[in-house]
Amino acid sequence: MKVEVTDLGSWRRTLEIEVPREDVDTRLKEAYKSYSKSLNLPGFRKGKIPVSVVKARFGPAILNEVITKTEEECYREASQEQGLTPVSQATIEESSFEDGEPLRFKASVDVKPELDIKKYKELKVVRPVYKVEESFVESQLSGMCEQNATEKQVDRKAALGDVIQADFVELDEDGNEIADRAQSDRMFLIGGQNANHDLDNQLVGTEVGETRDVQYTHTHELEDGETHEHEVRFRVVAKEIRERELPELDDEFAKDLGPFESLEELKTRLRDDMKAQADNGSRG
Template sequence: MKVNKEQIGENEVKLDVEVDAEEVNNALDQAYKKIVKDVEIDGFRKGKVPRGVLEARYGEEVLHKDALDILIPKAYSEAVEESEIEPISQPDIVDAFIEKDKPATFTAEVETQPEVNLGEYTDLDIEDETEEITEEDVMNELENRREKFAELKVADREEVKDEDFAIIDFDGYHNGEPFEGGSGEEYTLEIGSGTFIPGFEEQLIGVKVGEEVEVDVTFPEEYHADNLAGEGVTFKVKVKEIKEKVLPELDDELAKEVSDFETLDELKEDISSTLKEEAGQRAENEFANNLIETVAGNTEVNIPETMIENELDTMMQGMQQRLQQQGMDFDQYLEMTGTDEEAFRSQHKSEAEKRVKSNLALEAIAEKEGIEVTDEEIENKIKEIAEAQDQEPDMIKAFLQMQGQYDSVVDSIKMENTIDFLIENN
């Protein structure tokens, strides 16, 4: 096989490829075996028509398209390897020629990985600040745990106040008529939580148990029901009961109830240690992000639009997967946010470009510094994935290979190693 490479743009290459006649004839043979299965000609059983008869009836060209389909993918792959280019898109195949006993030729035009000019990426002055954990932070976490073990008890008073839990019946009316979803019975509403329409909860403060009142509110302009968006409505509300939250005492008994510790002091010490560890992790992540951003800022590269569009595709797929986990599809999300796919891509384009530039910079550093991935690191990563999914490592490895995701796992480890290199050298 012969390959001639020509740079036809900053990030675009043309490959003129010539394939040996022997391979051409093999491809034509394979094409005949594929086509003949479905050919019927009088005097011959289906699938048994001789090649000479087939070509005489339909012309030798009958095999050319299938032969090229067999020939080009392998030849293109070998041409890419021989030319030492890194394609970032599917090739545009033009001027394909094939004929028995002659070399086949075709031209492939393809976008390639851009040239990356690295700036400074070691000995950078990046601020690293770990937030200080105070006694107030520890007490706030303790309060959160108290909240989880709080009990609702009937209040020994008649009037609703802020932070109460009012048990209510309600019926909503729009222009004097009941509307769908506007009624409820024995509904527990936390006053001040902001879970109802703005203004609703405040109008219940001071209302007595057993009292019926009318509450006038206006639905937000962005309300999901078009017939109610921005419209004023009236609710007839009856307060049936008032409950208030009772928190457990902040003592050793609470520590035993909410943890494995015997005393409150032990629990506070553990909370402090956990908060410090989390703060350290946040600071480390922030440092790494700032470091990557600085390195990318020092890097010069002309990013092809194709790479940005590919990253946008990846971002959309990630969004779709997260939405599916929440029981929502992407179209529902777009409808709820009042946008469409084109607007989504436009809104996230700058972020996609930023990600692509960061990845290109990290890849260039990995290549320049000779950062590699060991078999042990791959095995450990696969074990980690297997444990998270409660599967056997061998099964996960086979699945990744079958889905073509194995190389992505290796690439992700290389990126982690590269980031570790940057952290150690800055």
Template sequence: MEVKMEKIETNVVKFEVKVEAEKFNNALNKAYKKNVSKFSVPGFRKGKVPMNMVKQYYGVGVLLEDAVNFVIDETYPVALKDNDIRPVDYPEIDVIEVGEGKDLVYTAKVTVYPEVELGKYKAVEAKKVAYEVSEEEVEKQLKSMQEKNARVETKTEGTVENGNIAVIDFKGYIDGVAFEGGEGTDYSLEIGSGSFIDNFEDQLVGAAVGDKKEINVTFPENYGREEFNGKPATFEVTVKEIKVKELPVLDDEFAKEVSEFDTIEEVKEDIKKKAQESNDVRAKREFEEAVINLVVNNAKVEVPEVMINKEVEAMVKDLENRLSYQGLNLAQYYEFTGSSEDKMKTFMKERAEIKVKTDLVLEKIAKVENIDATEEELKTKAAEIAKMYSSADDSEKMAELILKAQESIIRTEVVTENTVKFLVENTKVIE
């Protein structure tokens, strides 16, 4: 086999492969054996027609396509390996010369992984922000705990006030026509929560049980559904019940009821501790992202369009999977957001290009710095994944199965994590 390779444009190479006539004739025999059961020639049982009779009766052309495919399947991967080429898509094949007793000549044009030219990636300078927990944050969490444990009772007298819960029936109209999703029965609306658009809730203040009100609002310009954006709407509302919330006192008794602590001060300290842990994780993640962005921006790489498009498709698939867990599909998502497949893919494209470039740069750094994953790290990562899908009793066995089935994927993930860790350790921190 003879192979000539040339770079015809950025990230695109073209092979010319010449395969010896003897090898192509062997492929013709293989094609004959594959298809012999399909041939029918007078005087021969089906499946027993000799090859020379097949060629005489049908012509050798009936075998050429399969023979060519057999040869390409065998020789194309060898051409890639011998020339250290990593394709990112299927090749565009052209057969130049083919025939029984002749050398097979074909060309393969293929997009390849781009060359990455690293810039400065060690000793870059990045800011690290420390997020402290404020007393306001602690009080906000306490307030949330208080709200969750509030008692709700029916208000027997008076009218709707801010903070009350109004139980309502409602029906919405745009241009006098009722619209889908604009109707509710026995809906509990907390006045002042901002759950409904515009000043809907404010217009219920002062209403009594049994009152029927006409409420006029305007949808926001960026509401998310094109037919609603910026449109005025009218709601017919009936107040059926008014409820009030009685908040528990934030004292030691409350602490004992809702937590494992004996005092409200211990609850506050626990809230503060957990919030600080969350803040530290956030600061760590943001610092890592800042370092990665610096390193990627310092590198030069032309990302092939096909790689970007593949990443977009992966993003769409990921979104589709997440929607399915909520009982939704893409069509419903497009309708709800006022979007479309083309609009969403255009929106995703920039993010996809950054993701692909980042992966390429981190992969290059890992190669240059000989960063790999140890067997222990692979087992640990597999165990982390197993915990999400199995009970404690089955997790060890599940981890073994996951590692066996997805070792290359897990290795890539661990190597990426180790590479990011390497970059962070070699970054000058600006507090």
């Protein structure tokens, strides 16, 4: 992985990152295999769907998912290698993945500024001790269940919690499609943790083959710290509706995740990891 860092002031950095083609291709193959085991499609036994079918049906959507995840992971790795301490969510831009070429993208982020503090050695510091609440463990387990959910195609209207595979295209103020702002075979989880609830409500009830125009308010923070809101409009063409099924939170679930003999053993590991992370954080 190649990384170039540009300083945009005392607290802003832009990382230009290049990920080797082979790394992305490997991740993509693993994703195809994973989906071939978890998807439920008519005419195929669960876990026996050929990879070629997965590629033909969901190739573009899986590629987008892999690229997004690769960008997030490589950005974090690059930040650590460069000794940066981000204090904001990174903005990913200028992403490019052409045939035969590596994955290239830029990540801009605010970082912890360097401070010149004098006469600090005589200061007394009280290190807080954090208690790991059981709700933290349950929240982590809930996230693991979400990550290991299986999906099956259904012939009904979309409901909260379903995944829609659809084509999205942004509309201008007059309702005309903006050609270069279109996405094909995008996967969208209705009611996801980070989803826009206005958009969720407008997608509930969608049927395969239906075209809907949706509008919602997008909020983001500018570089000067000001919050900006603007209306966004999209035309959505639903192509497939898939129902998600969460795994049972039991001993078998824990065994599938790793070297755990029971759910309680998995919970213990989570508590220990959270406690260690909190202790390290309190030490600065």
